[in-house]
Amino acid sequence: MAASGTLGGTSCPPTLANPSSWHMPPSPLQLLLERATAIEEDLAQGEDKPFTEVTHCHSGDAVATGHQPLAFLQQVAAICAYPQLLDDECVPADAKRRAGQILQHLQGGSPGAYNLEYVTSTVATKVARYLEQRDGGIPSDPRCIVPCSGTAAAVVDVVSLVVDEAAAQPTGVLVPVPGPPRRGAAVGLAGAVAVPYPLAEERGWAVATEALRRALRRARARCHPKVLCVVNPGDPTGHVLSRQNMEEIIRLAAEENLLLLADEVQQERAFLPGRPFLSFKRVLWEMGAPLASTVQLISFYSLSKGVGGGGYRAGFFELVNIDPSVLRCFYTWGLSVYPPILGQVMLQTAMDPPLPTEPSYPEFEEHRQALRQDLAHNAQRVQEVLGRAPSIHLQPLHGGARAFPRIQLPPRALCQARAQGLEPDVFFCQKLLEATGLVVAPGSEFGQEGGTHHVGLSLLPPAEVLERGLLTLTRFHAAFLREFS
Amino acid sequence: MAASGTLGGTSCPPTLANPSSWHMPPSPLQLLLERATAIEEDLAQGEDKPFTEVTHCHSGDAVATGHQPLAFLQQVAAICAYPQLLDDECVPADAKRRAGQILQHLQGGSPGAYNLEYVTSTVATKVARYLEQRDGGIPSDPRCIVPCSGTAAAVVDVVSLVVDEAAAQPTGVLVPVPGPPRRGAAVGLAGAVAVPYPLAEERGWAVATEALRRALRRARARCHPKVLCVVNPGDPTGHVLSRQNMEEIIRLAAEENLLLLADEVQQERAFLPGRPFLSFKRVLWEMGAPLASTVQLISFYSLSKGVGGGGYRAGFFELVNIDPSVLRCFYTWGLSVYPPILGQVMLQTAMDPPLPTEPSYPEFEEHRQALRQDLAHNAQRVQEVLGRAPSIHLQPLHGGARAFPRIQLPPRALCQARAQGLEPDVFFCQKLLEATGLVVAPGSEFGQEGGTHHVGLSLLPPAEVLERGLLTLTRFHAAFLREFS
Numbered sequence: 001m002a003a004s005g006t007l008g009g010t011s012c013p014p015t016l017a018n019p020s021s022w023h024m025p026p027s028p029l030q031l032l033l034e035r036a037t038a039i040e041e042d043l044a045q046g047e048d049k050p051f052t053e054v055t056h057c058h059s060g061d062a063v064a065t066g067h068q069p070l071a072f073l074q075q076v077a078a079i080c081a082y083p084q085l086l087d088d089e090c091v092p093a094d095a096k097r098r099a100g101q102i103l104q105h106l107q108g109g110s111p112g113a114y115n116l117e118y119v120t121s122t123v124a125t126k127v128a129r130y131l132e133q134r135d136g137g138i139p140s141d142p143r144c145i146v147p148c149s150g151t152a153a154a155v156v157d158v159v160s161l162v163v164d165e166a167a168a169q170p171t172g173v174l175v176p177v178p179g180p181p182r183r184g185a186a187v188g189l190a191g192a193v194a195v196p197y198p199l200a201e202e203r204g205w206a207v208a209t210e211a212l213r214r215a216l217r218r219a220r221a222r223c224h225p226k227v228l229c230v231v232n233p234g235d236p237t238g239h240v241l242s243r244q245n246m247e248e249i250i251r252l253a254a255e256e257n258l259l260l261l262a263d264e265v266q267q268e269r270a271f272l273p274g275r276p277f278l279s280f281k282r283v284l285w286e287m288g289a290p291l292a293s294t295v296q297l298i299s300f301y302s303l304s305k306g307v308g309g310g311g312y313r314a315g316f317f318e319l320v321n322i323d324p325s326v327l328r329c330f331y332t333w334g335l336s337v338y339p340p341i342l343g344q345v346m347l348q349t350a351m352d353p354p355l356p357t358e359p360s361y362p363e364f365e366e367h368r369q370a371l372r373q374d375l376a377h378n379a380q381r382v383q384e385v386l387g388r389a390p391s392i393h394l395q396p397l398h399g400g401a402r403a404f405p406r407i408q409l410p411p412r413a414l415c416q417a418r419a420q421g422l423e424p425d426v427f428f429c430q431k432l433l434e435a436t437g438l439v440v441a442p443g444s445e446f447g448q449e450g451g452t453h454h455v456g457l458s459l460l461p462p463a464e465v466l467e468r469g470l471l472t473l474t475r476f477h478a479a480f481l482r483e484f485s
Numbered sequence: 486m487a488a489s490g491t492l493g494g495t496s497c498p499p500t501l502a503n504p505s506s507w508h509m510p511p512s513p514l515q516l517l518l519e520r521a522t523a524i525e526e527d528l529a530q531g532e533d534k535p536f537t538e539v540t541h542c543h544s545g546d547a548v549a550t551g552h553q554p555l556a557f558l559q560q561v562a563a564i565c566a567y568p569q570l571l572d573d574e575c576v577p578a579d580a581k582r583r584a585g586q587i588l589q590h591l592q593g594g595s596p597g598a599y600n601l602e603y604v605t606s607t608v609a610t611k612v613a614r615y616l617e618q619r620d621g622g623i624p625s626d627p628r629c630i631v632p633c634s635g636t637a638a639a640v641v642d643v644v645s646l647v648v649d650e651a652a653a654q655p656t657g658v659l660v661p662v663p664g665p666p667r668r669g670a671a672v673g674l675a676g677a678v679a680v681p682y683p684l685a686e687e688r689g690w691a692v693a694t695e696a697l698r699r700a701l702r703r704a705r706a707r708c709h710p711k712v713l714c715v716v717n718p719g720d721p722t723g724h725v726l727s728r729q730n731m732e733e734i735i736r737l738a739a740e741e742n743l744l745l746l747a748d749e750v751q752q753e754r755a756f757l758p759g760r761p762f763l764s765f766k767r768v769l770w771e772m773g774a775p776l777a778s779t780v781q782l783i784s785f786y787s788l789s790k791g792v793g794g795g796g797y798r799a800g801f802f803e804l805v806n807i808d809p810s811v812l813r814c815f816y817t818w819g820l821s822v823y824p825p826i827l828g829q830v831m832l833q834t835a836m837d838p839p840l841p842t843e844p845s846y847p848e849f850e851e852h853r854q855a856l857r858q859d860l861a862h863n864a865q866r867v868q869e870v871l872g873r874a875p876s877i878h879l880q881p882l883h884g885g886a887r888a889f890p891r892i893q894l895p896p897r898a899l900c901q902a903r904a905q906g907l908e909p910d911v912f913f914c915q916k917l918l919e920a921t922g923l924v925v926a927p928g929s930e931f932g933q934e935g936g937t938h939h940v941g942l943s944l945l946p947p948a949e950v951l952e953r954g955l956l957t958l959t960r961f962h963a964a965f966l967r968e969f970s
Contacts, residue, residue: 063597074567081827082556082563082576090573112548112794149634149798149825160674189645191676309597311826313634313798340634340825341796342566 027181028426028442029058035430036439051437057458057469058441060235060401063309065460067374070307070367072353072360073346076102077312080111080345094358102345111341119147119339120327123348127301127316130351135282143324147347149313149339151265151300152186155229158298158317159190161326162226162259172225173261174215176207177447178404178454180235180263184447192227195219198449201406204395205237206245209252216256228258233266233277233399236446236456238379240275240398246283254295262299265315268306270399271376277399281320296321303347305401307368314343375401378459378466385470391481392474403457404446407477413484425453431480438472512666513911513927514543520915521924536922542943542954543926545720545886548794550945552859555792555852557838557845558831561587562797565596565830579843587830596826604632604824605812608833612786612801615836620767628809632832634798634824636750636785637671640714643783643802644675646811647711647744657710658746659700661692662932663889663939665720665748669932677712680704683934686891689880690722691730694737701741713743718751718762718884721931721941723864725760725883731768739780747784750800753791755884756861762884766805781806788832790886792853799828860886863944863951870955876966877959888942889931892962898969910938916965923957 026034036054043049059065072095079085079099086096086103105122107113124147128140148154163171171192175183176199184194197215200208207230219225230249232241241249253260262280270277281299285292297320304310319326353368354360379397382405386394391408409424417427425442432438443454461469511519521539528534544550557580564570564584571581571588590607592598609632613625633639648656656677660668661684669679682700685693692715704710715734717726726734738745747765755762766784770777782805789795804811838853839845864882867890871879876893894909902912910927917923928939946954 061592061599063595064592064599066593068593068595069597071567071569077827078563078567078570081566082559084556085563085570085575088573088575090570090575091567107546107549108551108553110548110553110794111796112554114546114549114795150823152823153638309595310599310823311596313823313825338635338637338795338798340798340828342562342827343825 027445028423028429029181029445032426032429032433032439032442033058036433039433039437049437050435054433054437054439055465055469055472056439057461057466057473058439058456059458059460061310062305062371062401062460063311065458066462067371067460069309069312069346070350070364072098072364073308073349075099075360076349077342077346079103080106081342083109092360094354094360098349098352098354099345102348106341111345113341114338115341115344116338118341119344123147123344123351124316126348126351127318131279131281131318135279135285138282138285140318141324143327144319144322145316146319146327147314147316147339147344149343150304150310150315151263151302151317152182154300154315154317155183155261155263156186156190158261159187159192159227163191165191167224169222169224171227172219172223173227173229174212174219174225174258175229176231176234177449178236178443179229179231179446181445183229193219193223195223195225196447199234199237201395201449201452205234205239205404206241207249209248212249212252213256225256226259227261228253228256229261229263230280231263231266232280233264233270235263235266235400236402236404236441237395238397238400238403238459239395240270240272240277242275243278243283246278246280247287250280250284250287250291250295254291260295260297262297264299265302265305266400267301269372269375269401271372271379272398275398281318284320294321298322303343303350307350307371308343308346312343312346313340314347316347374463375399375459377463378461379403381463381467382457382459382470385474389474389477392477397459401459403459404443404454405457406452406454408481409453410481410484413480416484425455428453428480429455432473432476436472436476438469438476440469440473512930513908513914514666514930517911517914517918517924517927518543521918524918524922534922535920539918539922539924540950540954540957541924542946542951542958543924543941544943544945546795547790547856547886547945548796550943551947552856552945554794554797554831555835555849557583557849558793558834560584560845561834562827562831564588565591566827568594577845579839579845583834583837583839584830587833591826596830598826599823600826600829601823603826604829608632608829608836609801611833611836612803616764616766616803620764620770623767623770625803626809628812629804629807630801631804631812632799632801632824632829634828635789635795635800636748636787636802637667639785639800639802640668640671640746640748641675643746644672644677644712648676650676652709654707654709656712657704657708658712658714659697659704659710659743660714661716661719662934663721663928664714664716664931666930668714678704678708680708680710681932684719684722686880686934686937690719690724690889691726692734694733697734697737698741710741711744712746713738713741714746714748715765716748716751717765718749718755720748720751720885721887721889721926722880723882723885723888723944724880725755725757725762727760728763728768731763731765732772735765735769735772735776735780739776745780745782747782749784750787750790751885752786754857754860754886756857756864757883760883766803769805779806783807788828788835792835792856793828793831797828797831798825799832801832859948860884860944862948863946864888866948866952867942867944867955870959874959874962877962882944886944888944889928889939890942891937891939893966894938895966895969898965901969910940913938913965914940917958917961921957921961923954923961925954925958 075095076099124142124145128142131140172195173187174195177196187194199205300317302315394405417424423444429442441456560580561584609627609630613627616625657680658672659680662681672679684690752762785802787800879890902909908929914927926941
């Protein structure tokens, strides 16, 4: 491949092209969104369509879909951004007190400095205290906390530490299918090979250890599997793993000598009281010796999936049974380099929220609860409406921000899709968009077992938007079945 | 290597160790800073030392050394962080107006959303207009601007696009010596090989193209050199390249088919009126056809080195003679992923500062000028004081935030250093710290030609701190020469 699109276009010395890392086609969802934008422009210019607006039911971005970040976090960040606000009457006193404390830990009294010590000491300590509380008192060592600027880049960094470039075989990283978009690409960027393993849809998207072992056995012909990624609560699958399943996964990691990477970024979004989120660290600890002190685990947390937002680029990961001296390389050698400080200020505040005695407490708690209630309400409606659709199958939803229903697609649709060089689910989503203006994510954005077809449906839109989306989706799907049967 | 420090410590499956990427020793400066912290603790506990405090003259962090970010930028960021401040009397009206405009472009009206379109459209357009003004009207295409979260990670991303993993030979990246710390490590993280080339100290740290060609020729035995990194204004060398030298570099890049990576992050710090900063883009453009339309160039800008601060993690790079469709991979495939939005808000504001008619203009301009004047004043004093020291040689300073004087070290010091397994400049800096409490950066932090020894001296401390540091350094060096001669 060469020509346009290469680093250099027509005048490009061919040596600069790099097919492996950037000649990737745009993702199916990205193409769909580009088309949706074009349609919106057509509508704005008065073009006649069978609908009057584009409805977005695909996004995982809570803030973009209308969930404002918690006001207390915003206030503390604003004061740290412009410390003169400490003398301002318009900001609540407890936010000023909190920001004043944080500013004392910032070099030059400003989030404009790199503030490495603030991050590795002050923030890491607050995070460790928060994790101890979350896990019922299981100790957390601040030296094992790495504040970072989000999970996407951190996963690349962590995997790159495990890759042994001098080894004969490449390093393998087991990733769930379906799973968060582009996780496989991240693994590739780190110089490793992604080894997909299927989740057991009919068992509520549990990790089936027999399927995992099968994937492992096959992968050993082409790579050396060293890392097992698990996503809990599941994305896009909306499930929360049971303790029993987590124990099976841990035992398998121990037997197969795998580093466990637990993507737990959706933990604040476990909305089903009967299926609470348990951290892998807690389950591992409660399994006792010898596993509790030997299985290596790295767990990821993100402010973007809870009370904050992705635009702040704040998160952390915790190392379990890993020598904390490995931490040094994250800051010395350009890995997970220096996270943005205003994001870390918000992360620290989220880890150390207003106390019940503070005036901001009621609003903070109410807002925090409301986020989960909105998700629970939307999940409930998705299950009710799709449960009545005869050719749509949805597993129970426990947490996260998406549902991943399986949709039946008739043979003639598969043929037509193939003729157009499209995945059948992409074909369906394109038809849906053109006919109704509704955007849902094609299942292939997340991966799915061969021969099955899904759509990714966001639980984040306002209830009335989701309601409209569900009605449109089920009606269109029924008509689609008739049209292509 | 194994044992402590490996990913996993004593319980570590040996397969998880990765000597190539993280078994690197801490950097010389890092060790020195750890020792400085220990000394500060000793002093705090009343220990008797020949000095009463540790003096830091090593840091490149402007905000940490007391240079506050511009108030207007802080105000706009604070309002965007907490938009209720739009109704607040305490924030200047023009900052509110500016923030109000920006908030209209943010999804959900908040920097908490990922805001990809804001970044690639609104911010990129402001940046392009700023660059056109900077370069005397040479056009800049917003589609060729990639806003990012800082140069360190962006360099890794860009180089990783050039690496061809399937090729027989690894990709080579030419990096200047001396140069910014850990640039070689960044190149390694991207899967390429760093090829050092020496700057010509006696010619004011110019790029000597004959030395560059020599480095190229030698490198071809072990890799395929595809990229040439240039740093202007120089770091830690404090020089600004002449137009003539830049033209030579461009011609060489064209002849040798190299992609030019111009680290121009110190451009706001060119403080010598007689040696203004010229962008590589401008010089290339003004060379005319055929070079102007064929040489591939990527130029880096960082808010951290100008009017903002590193903790905001904001910057961008511009692609010249590179097809803008390459941009897509930065956002689709996890490269330079989603920068923090509050940093981009500040970047946009810096690119589009208050107009002369706006009330915040005088303070903004005064503050901006003061930063450069402080640097110019400190540079002047460094040149005066070190110019009188007989065994210290300093090239003229034109810009940037550091001076890099060469220091003579007597043979007996070299022997003792060798006996302790230390680089001689590290040995000197350690002795300096223990005897006087002064921290300067060892030259080996930045690289230096074999047999020469330097120290990196920050131009950022308050004038009186720097004055004390210079006196201490020259006195100690004179005594050191006597002691080890």
